[in-house]
Amino acid sequence: MSGPSEGEYxxxxxxxxxxxxxxxLARADLLDTKRRRQVRRALKHVFHKLRTxxxxxxxxxxxxxxxxxxxxxxxxxxxxxxYTVVKEQHSVVIQTIRCNIPLPQEDGPxxxx
Numbered sequence: 001m002s003g004p005s006e007g008e009y010x011x012x013x014x015x016x017x018x019x020x021x022x023x024x025l026a027r028a029d030l031l032d033t034k035r036r037r038q039v040r041r042a043l044k045h046v047f048h049k050l051r052t053x054x055x056x057x058x059x060x061x062x063x064x065x066x067x068x069x070x071x072x073x074x075x076x077x078x079x080x081x082x083y084t085v086v087k088e089q090h091s092v093v094i095q096t097i098r099c100n101i102p103l104p105q106e107d108g109p110x111x112x113x
Contacts, residue, residue, distance in 0.1 A: 008051045009085070013094035020096075027103040039099065042077040049074070050092045054085045071095065 013021070021043075028039035049057040058072030058081065069084045082095040 009054055010091040011047060011050045012091065017094055017096060024099055030104040038078060042079045046076055046079055046081055050083060054092045
């Protein structure tokens with residue numbers, strides 16, 4: 001994946017959240033083709049919005065206790081997204097992305113709950 005274009009925000013997340021996104025995609029792969037495409041299209045749209053218009057896409061709900069950074073919440077299709085925006089660094093940090101539809105279980109414990 002290439003870096004952000006000029007004017008776009010850099011999007012990142014923790015290692016744990018990256019693992020959860022990987023699990024979300026793996027679980028989506030167990031779905032029928034229509035649902036799998038729905039999950040992938042929704043994720044693509046979410047990342048586009050986070051790169052291009054994070055300050056206006058989500059609704060500010062609260063702030064992080066120590067830094068005071070705002071936490072935004074957005075809902076797209078089947079995904080719930082919480083993220084912060086660091087304006088000075090022109091970056092977005094994903095707090096969590098969760099799917100609102102039941103997904104089949106992979107082998108192993110479910111860490112997305």
